[in-house]
Amino acid sequence: MDNLEGTEIIQELLTDPARFYEQGRGYQLLEAYFDGLPIETLRPLLNHKDRRVRREVVWVASELGREARSLIHDAIPLIYDGDPDIQYYALEIVMVCSFAEHVEHFVHVVRSLQSDDKLIRGLAMYLVSNAEVSQLEAGVRLFGSPSFSDKLHKQGLSNLLKDDILAPEQVLMMIDDKEPLVRKYGTIAAKRLIEKFPKLIANAISSADPEVRKFSLKVCFLTKNVDHFVHVIRSLQSNDELMRIFAMHYVSGAQVSKLEAAYQLLETPHSSDKLHKQGLSNFLKGSLLEPENVLKMIDDKEPLIRKYGAIAARRLIEKFPELIATAIKNRDNDVCQFSLKECSFSENDDLFVFVVPSLQSNDEVIRILVMQLMSKAYFSQLEAAARLLETHVSSYQQHKQGLSNLLKGDIFAPEQVLMMIDDKEPLVRKYGAIAAKRLIHKFPELIAHAAASSMDFDVCKFSQVLA
Numbered sequence: 001m002d003n004l005e006g007t008e009i010i011q012e013l014l015t016d017p018a019r020f021y022e023q024g025r026g027y028q029l030l031e032a033y034f035d036g037l038p039i040e041t042l043r044p045l046l047n048h049k050d051r052r053v054r055r056e057v058v059w060v061a062s063e064l065g066r067e068a069r070s071l072i073h074d075a076i077p078l079i080y081d082g083d084p085d086i087q088y089y090a091l092e093i094v095m096v097c098s099f100a101e102h103v104e105h106f107v108h109v110v111r112s113l114q115s116d117d118k119l120i121r122g123l124a125m126y127l128v129s130n131a132e133v134s135q136l137e138a139g140v141r142l143f144g145s146p147s148f149s150d151k152l153h154k155q156g157l158s159n160l161l162k163d164d165i166l167a168p169e170q171v172l173m174m175i176d177d178k179e180p181l182v183r184k185y186g187t188i189a190a191k192r193l194i195e196k197f198p199k200l201i202a203n204a205i206s207s208a209d210p211e212v213r214k215f216s217l218k219v220c221f222l223t224k225n226v227d228h229f230v231h232v233i234r235s236l237q238s239n240d241e242l243m244r245i246f247a248m249h250y251v252s253g254a255q256v257s258k259l260e261a262a263y264q265l266l267e268t269p270h271s272s273d274k275l276h277k278q279g280l281s282n283f284l285k286g287s288l289l290e291p292e293n294v295l296k297m298i299d300d301k302e303p304l305i306r307k308y309g310a311i312a313a314r315r316l317i318e319k320f321p322e323l324i325a326t327a328i329k330n331r332d333n334d335v336c337q338f339s340l341k342e343c344s345f346s347e348n349d350d351l352f353v354f355v356v357p358s359l360q361s362n363d364e365v366i367r368i369l370v371m372q373l374m375s376k377a378y379f380s381q382l383e384a385a386a387r388l389l390e391t392h393v394s395s396y397q398q399h400k401q402g403l404s405n406l407l408k409g410d411i412f413a414p415e416q417v418l419m420m421i422d423d424k425e426p427l428v429r430k431y432g433a434i435a436a437k438r439l440i441h442k443f444p445e446l447i448a449h450a451a452a453s454s455m456d457f458d459v460c461k462f463s464q465v466l467a
Contacts, residue, residue, distance in 0.1 A: 002035075003032075003036065003037050003038070005032065006029070006032030006033070006035070006037035006041075007037075007041075009025060009028055009029045009032055010029065010041065010045070012025060013025070013029065013045070013053060013056055013057075014048075014053065016410075017050055017052035017053050017056065018052065018409050018410045019409070020056060021052065021055075021056060022378060022379040022380075022409070024378075026056050026059060026060060029056070029057075029060050030060045030063050030064075033060065033064060033067075034064075039064070039067060039068060039070060039071065040070070042057055042060065042061055042068070042071055042074075043071060043074055045057040046058060046061065046071060046074040046075065046078065047074060051081075051082075051083050051086070051441050052441060054078065054081065054083070054086055055083060055085050055086050058075070058078055058085075058086050058089040058090055058093070059085075059089045061075065061089070061093050062089040062090075062092040062093050062096075065096055066096055066097060066099070068093055068096075068097060069097040069099075069102060071093065071097075072093065072094060072097040072098070072102050072105055075090045075093040075094050075097070076090070076094060076105060076108055078090035079091050079094060079108050079112065084117050084119055084120065087115075087117065087120050088119065088120060088123055091108075091109060091112055091120065091123055091124065091127065092123070092127070094106075094108050094109055095109050095127040095131075098135060098138075099132070099134065099135070103134055103135055103138045104138050104141075104142055106131065106135040106138050106139055107138070107139055107142045107143070109124055109127050109128060109131075109135075110124070110128060110139050110143075110153055110157065111153075112124035113125065113128065113153075113181060113184050114149065114181060118211060121184075121211060122211060122214060122215060125184055125187065125188055125211075125215050126215065126218070128160075128188050129188045129191040129192055129219075131160070133161065136157050136160050136161050137161065139153065139154075139157040140154055140157045140158055140161065143157070149181065152179060152181045152182060152185075153181070155182075155185075156174075156181065156182065156184075156185030156188075157185075159174070159185060159189060160185065160188065160189055160192060163189075163192055163193065166189060166193065168193070168197045168199075168200055171186050171189045171190055171193065171197070171200050172186070172200065172203055173186070174186025174189065175187055175190065175200075175203060175204050175207055175212065176207070180209065180211075183207065183209050183212050184211070184212065184215075186204070186212075187201075187204045187207070187212045187215055187216060190203070190204050190216070190219075191215075191216075191219045194219065194223055194225070194228070195225065198225070198227070198228065201216050201219055201220060201228065201231070202231055204216040205217055205220060205231050205235065210240060210242070210243075213238075213240060213243055214242070214243065214246060216231075217231070217232060217235055217243060217246055217247060217250070218246075218250075220232050221250040221254070226257050226258045226260075226261035226262075227261050227265060229254065229258040229259075229261055229262045230261070230262045230265040230266065232247050232250050232251060232254075232262075233247070233251065233262045233266070233276055233280070234276075235247035236248065236251070236276075236304060236307050237272060237304060241333075241334065244307070244334050245334055245337055245338050245341070248307055248310065248311055248334070248338045249338065249341070249342070251311050252311045252314040252315055252342065256283075256284065259280050259283050259284060260284065262276075262280060263277055263280045263281065263284070266280075272304060275302060275304045275305060275308075276304070278305070278308075279297075279304065279305060279307075279308030279311075280308075282297070282308065282312060283308075283311070283312060283315065289312060289316065291316070291320045291322075291323055294309055294312045294313055294316065294320070294323050295309070295323065295326060296309070297309025297312060298310060298313065298323075298326060298327050298330055298335065299330070303332060303334070306330065306332045306334075306335050307332075307334060307335060307338075309327065309335070310324075310327040310330070310332075310334075310335040310338055310339055311338075313326070313327045313339065314338075314339070314342045317342070317346065317348070317351070318348065321348070321350075321351060321354075324339050324342060324343055324351070324354065325354040327339035328340055328343070328354050328355070328358060333363065333365065333366070336358075336361075336363070336366055337365070337366065337369060339354075340354075340355055340358060340366070340369060340370060340373060341369075341373070343355050344373040344376075344377065344381075349378070349380045349381045349383070349384040350384045350388060352377060352381035352382070352384055352385045353384060353385045353388040353389055355370055355373055355374070355385070356370070356374070356385045356389060356393075356399060356403070357389075357393050357394065357399070358370045359371065359374070359399075359427060359430055360394055360395065360427060364457070364458065364461075367430070367458050368458055368461055368462050371430055371433060371434055371437075371458065371462045372462065374406070374434045375434045375437035375438055379407060379409070382403050382406050382407055383407065385403055386400060386403040386404065386407065389403070395427050398425060398427045398428060398431075399427070401428075401431075402420075402427065402428065402430075402431030402434075403431075405420070405431060405435060406431065406434060406435055406438065409438075410439070410442060412435060412439065414439070414443045414445075414446055417432055417435045417436055417439065417443070417446050418432075418446065418449060419432075420432025420435065421433060421436065421446070421449060421450050421453060421459065422453075422455065426456060426458070429453070429455065429456045429458075429459050430456075430458060430459060430462075432450065432459070433447075433450040433453075433456075433458075433459040433462055433463050436449070436450045436463065437462075437463070447463050448463075450462075450463035451463035451464045
């Protein structure tokens with residue numbers, strides 16, 4: 001791709017950011033930079049007044065790795081942007097590019113451990129856990145103020161620099177500390193010491209702190225030592241709903257070697273270990289697993305077996321998509337939520353048709369989850385749902401009209417959205433709130449109106465999170 005074509009792609013972005021996003025043109029823009037388009041052309045785009053433009057290009061810059069180091073000063077303000085997606089990728093840029101003469105900027109990554117956004121805090125934990133010694137040393141030097149949090153940062157970073165001499169007992173004390181920031185540093189230390197003291201991360205995964213648990217679960221999934229995967233398996237029975245669903249997601253994408261390792265390590269006579277082994281043995285059958293058996297698992301009386309059934313349905317989603325559709329309708333909330341998310345995140349747009357009908361679920365949590373998923377759906381997913389939705393689906397015409405309205409994108413008149421939010425039909429009101437969320441950057445007053453709605457609890461709750 002030559003520079004002229006790259007420049008034309010930038011012009012497309014500036015002309016119609018919404019269409020650019022929906023068509024996935026960001027990948028072509030990234031390719032243009034890989035092919036030699038000057039990195040400096042990203043600078044004005046990173047500082048553009050339109051948040052949609054910034055969101056596209058900050059992702060592109062984050063994918064360029066250290067090649068984007070000249071843009072680090074443009075990325076730093078974006079860590080504090082109002083858009084969480086922009087913050088996320090900006091933080092990645094600063095992390096990767098804070099080396100050599102820019103190493104002091106690592107301090108912005110460290111400060112993000114105390115971000116107001118839990119997603120950003122989680123990313124910061126992961127980035128700090130992978131920090132180089134030079135970055136940690138820069139952090140220790142720069143946290144010099146007498147403030148309480150700066151002292152905690154300085155101590156935490158100093159402890160991370162003691163990798164070779166940091167006692168496991170000290171790490172455990174940090175993981176259980178009363179201060180959330182100290183607990184984060186303790187968990188980061190456990191991750192950095194995972195090969196030397198593998199039991200530390202197991203302690204962290206059972207912490208009372210949900211952010212510590214979630215981070216530790218991810219570490220156990222990503223680590224090269226397959227033996228840690230057994231902690232992910234056991235988290236299928238966590239008392240924390242989110243942990244259970246995250247564990248289901250990780251198990252559904254696990255390599256066979258991890259499943260085999262977990263199977264071998266589940267050796268206690270406890271009944272749940274027997275159920276785990278039963279579930280894992282089904283996965284290890286791979287393509288030999290019959291869809292009839294999966295359906296039986298999804299409808300089993302044991303919650304754990306139902307989870308394994310839903311996970312099996314996900315692993316077979318391309319071959320037998322009807323299995324995940326069945327799981328979505330299951331009475332088990334974990335199974336339903338997991339299956340909805342997996343259909344939504346799948347590269348197969350056609351699977352989104354299974355998500356849409358659950359806007360009318362009897363469960364409030366499910367309805368609001370579906371509203372969230374639809375508010376983030378690609379046009380291609382909405383188009384697939386509109387095309388494939390079967391006429392026997394409850395309120396078929398309202399769904400078709402609602403999807404048609406969402407597909408109008410930026411040309412959807414705000415007056416029409418307001419009318420939908422205030423409609424007498426609950427389903428129409430939901431589509432109105434979803435449209436308001438999709439138009440939040442162009443017409444922020446729409447979501448504010450939805451948040452103030454006294455007519456519909458689902459609309460109000462969904463919108464208040466965003467307003």
